[in-house]
Amino acid sequence: MIKVLVADNHPIVRIGLETALKKNDIIEIIGNVSTTSELFSVLSSKQPDVVLLEMDIPEVNGITALRKLKRDYGNVKVLIYSGQPEDVYALSTLRAGASGYVSKTASIEILTGAIEKVAEGGMFITNELAQRLAFDESTNKPRKLFRKLSTREVEVLKLLSAGKRNKQVAEELNLNEKTVSTYKARLMRKLNVDNMVDMLQQAKALELY
Known part of the structure; x- marks a missing residue:
């Protein structure tokens, strides 16, 4: 069994x-x-x-x-x-x-x-x-970008999308706040956005909320 x-x-x-x-x-x-x-x-x-x-x-x-x-x-x-x-x-x-x-x-x-x-x-x-x-989904750019994220970046983005502040994210993932800020900067770069509002809109489009 x-x-x-x-x-x-x-x-x-x-x-x-x-x-x-x-x-x-x-x-x-x-x-x-x-x-x-x-x-x-x-x-x-x-x-x-x-x-x-x-x-x-x-x-x-x-x-x-x-x-x-x-x-x-x-x-x-x-x-x-x-x-x-x-x-x-x-x-x-x-x-x-x-x-x-x-x-x-x-x-x-x-x-x-x-x-x-x-x-x-x-x-x-x-x-x-x-x-x-297996195939390049040219019509779904957000998901293509998302798959370039590391597992830790996915975790950080999900918690930020849930309304968690840097300190709360750091505590939950056992990181320091400076590291969380570094992940936020990487996320913005990888998702081709330059502010938190647009980054969270990307997360919403990906149904992370």
Whole structure:
């Protein structure tokens, strides 16, 4: 059996996943959590094969939680299961150690297939995403620019987009404020903007809000 731990802050999602995945003969849900502190508390006593992780799980942002999880529990596979745009976040989460990315719009068949593939040591992204990443999308310049950002730059932009000040971003990502200011300058340069308003408009266009 593939032991799966669900980490998602939406109760209906957790209940729905547990109900749907119970029908699968090789997947066992061993628990579900709604925050990162609950996630790491459970991981200290249980050893899932796969963590199904929501990007927007409370307390610590998803990419930071993913990094800590892979550092402290390297044998556990992480499959991101999120409502955030796939072609915006998939590369960043894969770079940070995830084994795959599944959109919440995907069917339960796709999700179970992804869990099985990741548990076996494979990587999972949808064919549609693979095709979008393979070709130059000249009609979607913002997303092309976004894919040039590092994982840390994505984290900083997401927190700034959520209205966090430099000090709050620094505290959440364990950086100093000067470093956050440096990331802001890099983001403006890479996104071809010269002020915060335009940068946050880019983030809005990319559905980071």
